[in-house]
Amino acid sequence: MSRLFRDVEGGVLTPDGSVVCIGAFDGLHLGHRALLAHARLRAATLGVPMVALSFEPLPREFFMPDAPPPRLSLPRAKVEGLLEAGADRVGLLRFNRRMTSMSAQDFVHILLAGRLRAREVWIGPEFRFGHKRGGDVALLQAMGAELGFSAGHIAPVHCADGERVSSTRIRAALRQGDFAHAERLLGRSYAIGGRVVRGKQLGRTLGFPTANLRFPKTPALSGIYATWIHGLTERPWPSVSSFGTRPTVEGVEPLLEAHLFDFSGDLYGRHLRVEFVAKLRDEEKFDGLDALTAQMQRDAAQARQLLSAERFRATA
Template identity: 75%
Template sequence: MSRLFRDVDGGVLYPHGSVVCIGAFDGLHLGHRALVRHAESRARALGVPAVAVSFEPLPREFFAPDAPPPRLTLARDKVLGLRALGVDGIGLLRFDRRLAALAAEDFVRRTLVGRLCAREVWIGPKFRFGNRRGGDLALLQALGAELGFVAGEIEPVHLHGERISSTRIRELLLAGGFEHASELLGHPYAIGGRVVHGKQLGRTLGFPTANLRFPHTPALAGIYATWVHGVFSDSGRSVPWPSVSSFGTRPTVAGVEPLLEAHLFDYRGDLYGRHIEVEFVAKLRDEERFSGLDALTEQMHRDAEQARRILSEKRLRATA
């Protein structure tokens, strides 16, 4: 189990040294994975722990609270993803006013050297950190020469001639390009969480939903054909369950908080409290305001029919 720490300051965590990689890691796409795996391989070569350092909230969320960038990955999924990549430690540092004001040099001295005893520090292309984004590869290398660590930057990762980035993946998701986004991510785009109670409105309309709260600005909003993972069939097997999902603020019923609502076709079980993942397959339409519940219900039936057809075709192609 990877050690998780949240604070810039504190006791020494790796007195015999470590190899550190730093990044936002939003989405943990193929570029992020290349950085983490490089750090992990260097750590194994040196016989020291590999540590991934990130921030929560993301710095851009902190600096633009009224217009934060769409989020790809929640903190929990980021931690699980980094653990799956084999790192020994994860720094999910609290990005607050104090950390925002911390000079890049002080961050290096206090955290990378003081807490982690870094022997090597690795970053992605053009990564910047510290107050006013004052930290870069040149600063790391200069401080490394003084403080006894090596710093490096991995090359950009490309797929089919295209540079992989979280920005590009957000663009694809917003445009409904899920297959292309999944290629850049290295896995299907999905959002996981624990099913919570809602207002039960969907049930009264004939469309009971499994609800996931999403406390950040979503990378996409609208109505989608989806698979729900973490659901068990009558035989006791976990199977991808066909579904139609709404992601957004529900303008027809005066919703505010972003909510992911998944209607599982022909499912009769109880999912409250269970952790599920909703995998996005195809966008059906944008979220919109209807004149009333009758008009909304009619559209929900059309959405469900379209989602069933898309998922059935996907399943047939996968088994052909």
Template identity: 70%
Template sequence: MSRLFRDVDGGRRCPHGSVVCIGAFDGLHLGHRALVRRAVERARTLGVPAVALSFEPLPREFFAPGNPPPRLLSPRAKAEGLLALGADKVGLLRFDARMASMTAADFVRDVLVGHLGVREVWVGPEFRFGKGRVGDLALLQAIGRELADTGQGFTAHQIEPVLLDGERVSSTRIRAALGAGDFDAAARMLGRPFAIGGRVARGARLGRTLGFPTANLRFHGKAPPLAGIHAVRVHGLGGAPLSGVSSLGTRPTVDGTELLLETHLFDFDGDLYGRRIEVEFVAHLRDEEKFDDLPTLVAQMHRDAEQARTILLQDPTRARA
């Protein structure tokens, strides 16, 4: 992905200037989309690149490594989504000790001005940045005016909040909806059904032994804000999505420890190892639980599969937004 960058060392990346939008962009929900599209629109008007700037890991993950917040999107999916929204370049800046200690003023001068030649900055409501999170829209505007006489001045702007049911759309609200199994509410705020994507990894093949072969996705420390057994649709394996049932958890019955998303596809028999798929969550069936033995687990898996089939057949035409 040549338009993706992680560091800001070296010379100016945008020699003729840029329009930059900044945010965590976890989920790329309706508010994020409005922000990115505004920046892209302004960049096209000015004839300069649109740059979407974020951080990986997210600052909250860096400061709480033992208890990171749930993630709505993987870094790859976030970068791909930002590019799809029209960003010409995407910066997923390494948030490390050096970045954490950078003052807000230094971030503006070194990163936005020095590296990106920013002409306009666009941020969302309640935006904060820099060491101690003291940077805000007012600081951006003040530094932009201060640099005007040097020819490096810029303007800073904040988009209006995107509201749904009278409340601001936010990643926090979406995480809460997903945790409660309210996938319709989450989809309305995201602008699309919630899905987890990734490359299918090899597992222990226990599911195949039990009569339920699964396509397994790993999370590499970035856990989603939901768990349990779900009715799902899987995209990426042909023209139409495939129905299935998923288990998202640590498999306590077999003393598992790694968080996995295991998806059993109905009426499908094939090796999916290495394929990229997207698992769309349709309905929460039950929480994960530990069973006394494998036969009891298998009996419950059959009940889960039957319930998932029933739910999915009741809504066979649901499409991606």
């Protein structure tokens, strides 16, 4: 039985009832995890499955196709993260023209009360849903009183210094290269995972073979970074990575290119996770490949130095 579903309409998925939480869940930060933990606890108390609902594409991506908001994570990572956080089922709902015309009331009747037999519904602060964002916690509570479920929202989550956790703040920290700040809001280091795909192999000809990960969304950061590679060995592997559209070689779709130091081997098809440690510089266009290669050598040396110092601190 698949634990992932995509459609609002269809047969009953949880006939004995469920506890449902709804959100964008981009990045799965500390606020998202608090919502998921609360829903998981309530589901365990009631003895029913916990269902996490999100949307793909995100609503703002659908309504702003020419200037979509940056994404912290890709759909696969979001689904995997929701399942790891305790969801028994994940609804990655197709956000399309039909979804935009669906009223909040129909969403509740068809999906929450119908397919999921919801007994409780939980949302984050300020969450809205349905046509023209007509649904909120008050609507859920009013309809739930008639349909047999309760609803509520959790309070915003704040860091120790009082800052409210939000995806917007994480995107701003990443854009500024402040990974320590992003880590405080996420509750973990920022990383991007994916399967290694074949590129143009230009890096190999320049002496810098790379493992390439596609990112078919608007990324929250771009530039050259010191990075750790996870999923290759038990310990993270040091690397220098370029993330962006590769202006010197006329790239288009964002691509994460990681050069693993002192590594030789075939990585195609492997699923790796790239952890960002420090930003070295912005992307820039060079006057030819010789200038690009010289800068890549400087980037690699700087990344080696930074990662060596970090590893020393971690083991000291």
